[in-house]
Amino acid sequence: MKKTLFILSTLVLLSACDKEPQATKPQPASVQATLVPEILPTDKWVGQWIGVEGLNLTVSKDESIGRGHYLLTMQYGLDADAAGTFKGVATEDGISFTRPDGPQLLRAGDGTTTGLKWLSDKKDCLVVNTGEGYCRQ
Template sequence: MKKTLFLLSTLALLAACNHEDKAPAKPAPPSVQATLVPPTPPTDQWVGKWIGVEGLNLTIAKDDAIGRGHYILTMQYGLDAGDTGTFKGEEADDGIAFTRPDGPQMLRAGDGEATGLKWLADKKDCLIVATGEGYCRQ
């Protein structure tokens, strides 16, 4: 009987020692979280209306249905009536990536000189798709 009691006590102690308390993972401190993901993407500052030359224009809105870093781009990007549309864009390393009928594009920040358009050369706050296609804030 003593052996059985000793054996059961030993098993109970071993079971208790083997039990691990699993505390929930703690979130990273705010200072670390701030370095992981910015609270808002820098491209959120681009939301609004941008003007190009000869009637070209671009309007950027957040796509809240999808979430952070997603945008809806409404643009007249060429002089032909068919060079207009609304496109979904997504934050990328260099700006906002989107695709329109003429292929994948990247909207990036620059100044008027970088647009390659003499009518915008003196502007400071611009977005550029390619040389010859740019939009600036007024």
């Protein structure tokens, strides 16, 4: 009797191990929509930003490419050739883009993080590097 019970329990265990794992089902669209935010944090940056000594930045969505892509029109230096429009892509840290002086990252900050005393009292700013920042008026 014990021997029969042992054989039956062994067969039950082996048959359970023989089954293939079930593939995970994709989540319904309503659940997937909640996982990806409808508005990216960088979408709130769209508009005009003012720097010092004539520097400025305009962030606009690049609708031709799609979500998370931007056009950055900027005067980033005092010389006339330090201006242009650059394609940017949203990242976890901000908007990455490349201009003639190399790859850059536009990130949120305040007047203090710009490193510019004329902007130090501002709260809503975008910063490329210390000494290059743009704030909302």
